[in-house]
Amino acid sequence: MHMFEIYRDANKKYRFRMMEKDRVIAVSEGFEEKASVVAAIRDAREVAATARIADKSVPVG
Secondary structure, X not given: OEEEEEEEOOXXXXXXXXXXXXXXXXXXXXEOOHHHHHHHHHHHXXXXXXXXXXXXXXXXX
């Protein structure tokens, strides 16, 4: 089951992390206001299913 958790970091900013069971699979940037992190979760939920993947990793070898 996937879940978004809202928490405050060491700098007192609001963040969310997306969890799958006990594993963190995504972490947001920091937000000053709780309403902003809630809006970011809403945005992430809306676009995640249709988002494209851009592989910007450097090839090994």
